Amino acid sequence: MTTKLIMAGFGGQGVVLMGTLLSYSAMVQGKHTTFFPSYGAEMRGGTANCSVIVSDEEIPSPVVSVPDCVVAMNIASLGKFEGRVREGGVIFINSSLVDKHVSRKDVEEVRVPANEIAEELGASRAANMVMLGAVIKKTRAVELQSAINSLEKVLSERAMAYLDVNKKALERGFNEIP
Amino acid sequence: MAQERSLMKGNEAIGEAAIRAGCRFYAGYPITPQNELTEYMSRRMPEVGGTFIQSESELAAINMVYGAAAAGARAMTSSSGPGISLKQEGISYLCGAELPCFYANIVRGGPGLGNIAPAQSDYFQATRGGGHGDYRVIVLGPSTVQELVDLTMLGFELADRYRNPAMILGDGILGQMMEPVVMSDAIEYDASPKKEWALGSSEGRSKHLITSVRLAPGTLEKHNMHLLEKYRKVEEDEVRYELYEVDDADVVLVAYGTAARVAKAAVAMSRQNGGIKLGLVRPITLWPFPKTVISDIAKDKPDILVVEMSLGQMYEDVLLSVCGKAKVSLLAHTGGGLPSEAEIVETAKRAKSSNEAIEVYPSVD
Numbered sequence: 099m100t101t102k103l104i105m106a107g108f109g110g111q112g113v114v115l116m117g118t119l120l121s122y123s124a125m126v127q128g129k130h131t132t133f134f135p136s137y138g139a140e141m142r143g144g145t146a147n148c149s150v151i152v153s154d155e156e157i158p159s160p161v162v163s164v165p166d167c168v169v170a171m172n173i174a175s176l177g178k179f180e181g182r183v184r185e186g187g188v189i190f191i192n193s194s195l196v197d198k199h200v201s202r203k204d205v206e207e208v209r210v211p212a213n214e215i216a217e218e219l220g221a222s223r224a225a226n227m228v229m230l231g232a233v234i235k236k237t238r239a240v241e242l243q244s245a246i247n248s249l250e251k252v253l254s255e256r257a258m259a260y261l262d263v264n265k266k267a268l269e270r271g272f273n274e275i276p
Numbered sequence: 277m278a279q280e281r282s283l284m285k286g287n288e289a290i291g292e293a294a295i296r297a298g299c300r301f302y303a304g305y306p307i308t309p310q311n312e313l314t315e316y317m318s319r320r321m322p323e324v325g326g327t328f329i330q331s332e333s334e335l336a337a338i339n340m341v342y343g344a345a346a347a348g349a350r351a352m353t354s355s356s357g358p359g360i361s362l363k364q365e366g367i368s369y370l371c372g373a374e375l376p377c378f379y380a381n382i383v384r385g386g387p388g389l390g391n392i393a394p395a396q397s398d399y400f401q402a403t404r405g406g407g408h409g410d411y412r413v414i415v416l417g418p419s420t421v422q423e424l425v426d427l428t429m430l431g432f433e434l435a436d437r438y439r440n441p442a443m444i445l446g447d448g449i450l451g452q453m454m455e456p457v458v459m460s461d462a463i464e465y466d467a468s469p470k471k472e473w474a475l476g477s478s479e480g481r482s483k484h485l486i487t488s489v490r491l492a493p494g495t496l497e498k499h500n501m502h503l504l505e506k507y508r509k510v511e512e513d514e515v516r517y518e519l520y521e522v523d524d525a526d527v528v529l530v531a532y533g534t535a536a537r538v539a540k541a542a543v544a545m546s547r548q549n550g551g552i553k554l555g556l557v558r559p560i561t562l563w564p565f566p567k568t569v570i571s572d573i574a575k576d577k578p579d580i581l582v583v584e585m586s587l588g589q590m591y592e593d594v595l596l597s598v599c600g601k602a603k604v605s606l607l608a609h610t611g612g613g614l615p616s617e618a619e620i621v622e623t624a625k626r627a628k629s630s631n632e633a634i635e636v637y638p639s640v641d
Binding site: 118121122125130131132133134135137155156157158159160161163252 | 281283308309392448449452453454455456534537538540541542544614616617
């Protein structure tokens with residue numbers, strides 16, 4: 099199985115951390131994985147996105163032009179990547195910040211109130227982990243437990259104080275999906 | 277002992293591998309898409325007692341590398357195409373003076389300032405030598421983050437063994453991507469150079485001279501013939517390549533680096549779908565180029581297809597290797613464009629059914 103994702107949001111939403119944790123979890127499970135960031139002419143406060151591939155086979159190019167899934171943490175990301183998802187693919191929308199719905203009929207829309215759930219947990223900045231939990235449940239790209247175990251490897255020292263709430267956020271997001 | 281896998285960005289993996297290879301001097305000047313390497317060295321070098329310098333220019337960086345190499349240190353620099361262009365003068369001097377060093381070119385789209393997208397268009401610059409004079413540089417073409425590590429360590433070894441610069445020709449994808457990697461153990465590092473030719477205190481020994489100037493009649497010719505002999509030895513002993521599904525292939529692809537990743541997937545895809553049988557020759561050393569293996573394959577494979585992210589640069593080396601024995605076609609992308617698996621399979625089919633070799637370029641309509 100191969101899952102190709104693009105994760106996007108504005109700078110500061112933790113999109114890169116979301117992608118890194120997914121990729122790290124895949125590595126821990128012995129899978130092939132690549133993480134590729136948008137790089138170069140980016141500005142603080144601008145948009146950020148990364149491409150992650152998780153596969154049982156060797157991965158050719160880490161660049162994802164036609165993703166199986168797109169994660170849109172803000173409205174600009176939905177506009178930018180909606181058209182690229184493969185037919186039958188999934189678009190995850192952070193419904194706390196995005197009112198708009200997917201306009202295509204050939205893809206599935208999954209709405210996750212990531213910021214609201216994170217705030218309930220007392221850490222509004224953990225919205226990225228809520229969303230990743232949902233992505234993991236829906237795509238089955240990796241096991242939830244791998245992501246939980248990998249958190250301490252990818253969080254910065256400064257963020258280690260929020261280790262537990264990030265774990266909870268992953269679980270809540272995971273359980274949000276039926 | 278089996279080492280743990282870690283998830284590393286290509287640029288940072290080069291830096292860590294260099295330090296484990298005993299590199300204790302880095303000088304560089306920032307340029308995308310290799311900045312994380314410079315940044316990594318700025319953090320790591322002080323931790324291992326090495327020297328990190330963000331130089332005032334690329335020229336300064338390569339000349340500092342010259343100085344550190346002359347003193348016997350394992351020294352390196354890195355840049356992307358435009359910066360490597362500026363370093364060519366110094367690289368020519370290092371070759372002339374027979375100084376080992378290692379450098380990485382994380383290639384971006386050119387010519388000129390171009391763009392910051394991944395490309396392979398510095399192939400000629402790397403394999404032909406972008407500077408002046410009769411010289412060669414050992415050019416390694418990694419295709420995974422793991423290979424960035426392995427070939428960085430090999431690069432330092434080869435540079436010292438042959439007293440010649442060695443380099444990695446990467447691209448923006450390899451530099452920016454993260455992939456699982458296993459780091460090799462660090463070599464035992466001894467700060468005192470064991471290089472008997474190196475500069476230092478001449479107490480108790482005769483004077484050493486490191487120079488690329490040879491003005492006396494006949495001396496440069498003699499020196500260059502010595503260099504040639506060395507390059508011949510490199511060509512004999514250091515060719516490296518990977519063969520993938522070549523034996524029963526109807527069309528043999530030749531690709532390196534990122535293009536080879538896609539080519540490999542095209543081979544697998546076509547075989548899974550019961551389509552045309554493809555195989556792949558992946559040069560790992562771009563100089564010395566794996567001429568002999570390609571020449572041998574061309575004896576019984578009528579169709580070869582070169583896939584590269586430049587407008588037919590490695591193509592020339594394949595043509596020279598094949599020497600008319602087989603039909604050599606080309607699938608080229610440029611300016612940051614990447615080939616797709618489907619495009620490779622399609623082009624291979626067309627190449628096979630065509631009587632003449634074909635050249636396929638991106639459509640710009």
